[in-house]
Amino acid sequence: MKKSITYAGINQTKKNPIYWSKLYGGQLVESGAYRNLCHTVTINILGFNYVDNDRYHNTFHLREDNTDSS
Template sequence: MKHTEREALSEIILVNPNLDKDSLQDKLSILDVRVKTSSGKYIDIEMQLFNKYDIEKRSLYVWSKLYEAQLSEGQKYKELNKCITINILNYSFLPVARYHSIFQLREIVTHAPLIDDIELHFIELPKLKETAVSLDEGLVKWLLFLKGTEKEKCEVLAMNEPQLRYLGVFKPE
């Protein structure tokens, strides 16, 4: 599967993290972080500390609710924008060594994409090895911070990633 190019984010708009229920019987979904980019893409970032053995279905369900919530009565389907779910897991989930796996909707033999509107990310923190990746990569710095790296290493990360300093976790002594 070919990796997609990453879009530079010029603006992020925080939106309501609650996904509306269509009826009283529907399951209430609360997203950890839900954003909308300036190009109209919706991104949901979920943090899972414990394996409840349902993350693949949960991720697809949340994605479907994000996608469905974009349209109002009378709107055309072509107005739907891409939705991305990012699952940051504090446990191993997939039978691969990679810490970051990306899934899209593709034809099973040719791998030709059907549509670019669906993208599911699974980031498995236990598989992230500090020595195996470049600390210059912004994503890795944030993941190491989330993983709870040793204090001294976190301070080095914060010095090289200014946004981490703004969290107030890393204060000069």
């Protein structure tokens, strides 16, 4: 079971994709090319295992790179 990340009473697990989308959405201009968007990086330092694996470092591109979990 995945844990939720709560800070100040707000479920950060659900808010991270919203923050990510705002980073991209803020760069969009009418008739602009998607290739001109800057890459975004989010780093979450947790005191518990959020992903059920033994790796210290996990990377996601809208889904986890190694296990295809969302």
